[in-house]
Amino acid sequence: MKVAVLGAGVVGVTSAYYLARAGHEVTVIDRQPGPALETSFANAGEISPGYASPWAGPGIPRKAVRWLMMKHAPLILKPKLDPATVGWLLSTLRNCTPVRYAVNKSRMVRLAEYSRDRLIDLRRETGIAYDERSRGTLQLFRKASDLDAVDKDIEVLESYGVPYEVLDRAGCIAAEPGLARADEPFVGGLRLPHDETGDCFKFTGALAEMAKALGVEFRFETRIEGLRVEGAAVAGVRTSEGEMKADAYLAALGSYSPMLLAPLGLRVPVYPVKGYSITVPIAEADHAPVSTLLDESYKVAITRLGDRIRVGGMAEISGYNNRLEPRRQRTLEHSLQSLFPDAGRVGEATFWSGLRPMTPDGTPIVGATPLANLFTNTGHGTLGWTMACGSGQLIADVIGGKAPAIEHRDLAIARYA
Secondary structure (H helix, E strand, O other), rough: OOEEOOOOOOOHHHHHHHHHHHOOEEEEEOOOOOOOOOOOOOOEEEEEEHHHOOOOOOOHHHHHHHHHHHOOOOEOOOOOOOHHHHHHHHEEEEEEEEHHHHHHHHHHHHHHHHHHHHHHHHHHHHOOOOOOOOOEEEEEEEHHHHEOOHHHHHHHHHHHHOEEEEEEEHHHHHHOOHHHHOOOOOOOOEEEOOEEOOOOHHHHHHHHHHHHOOOOOOEEOOOOOEEEEEOOOEEEEEOOEEOOOOOEEOOOOOHHHHHHHHHOOOOOOOEEEEEEEEEEEEHHHHOOOOOOOOOOOOOEEEEEOOOOOEEEEEEEEOOOOOOHHHHHEEEHHHHHHHHHHOOOOOOOOOEEEEEEEEEEOOOOOOEEEEOOOOOOEOHHHHHHHHHHHHHHHHHHHHHHHOOOOOOOOHOHHHHHO
């Protein structure tokens, strides 16, 4: 088939690659001059299937109030009082129950674990390089109460056979020796030894070149203006370069997917939650993290990427804006310097923000839509990099009429109908 992939972030490019590998004729359309120049550009760099968890969970409303009052707040609330924002917030609150959290986390871990396996296969088959490391992820707890609250997550990890280690302070330092120099106390951590790290931007660029070698056409600097529908199917995609036609259409536009789908009457509860990152040159290699550390107190990930440290996190609910707020940079710097002092040249850091496509239940929307030839691969939130390869393979199977290797029906847009 001829397939039009709308969006050239990591999710769109992986989808295009797997579609082309399955024998389809693929065209990728994106407004940017190259791949991975928006949310995929400078994300936290972690590939953490075991930590795939909804932001909506038991106790989160109470914690959110405390977070809003913190000097280095992991949550920043500047909402516009429009129906989309209010509806998304209310739906997120409805998902903060133990039952819904367990269901949503199980969906996310299933897809994330599958994605990690597909990434390993891809690396073995192609030799793709992207400053990757397979040294695990450590979730660090500064407070004993946070460490004591991981039982529910451990239950899900055990149900999926995900290896884990609960560590005391000494165990954390053994896993991440740089923590021996930490300026602030911490009590322990939860380590997933099979998690990975890597530069999402480098990966996406390299995979785009491999996709081109398979015949994928990339049409960059081309704005997507809408879809033309005839009957119960899409007949074409309107762009700044004219209408383009295909047999199937895949919406992989991240936070901008609702704008494309709403005129068609398709409700996609994706909201742009802004995250920030800094990229810091390493000053002392022995003092830097060896992999990814998740600072639970500030909801910040600190990741080793080659000769750089990527520090990313926070959640700002402020609509479609990419303004860089200096206070957020100071929070990222504080997290890094309090745990890994002297590890990086913070004065040379580059500062970035991106819009994560978040759903109220945390689960991405991957699969068919009510329109016969329209499909979605969006709503991955903070886990687009973690879930990209699995989502790409899954949607390529769905579009090609092949049964995916994992259960997927509860990932489709129909669950929001």
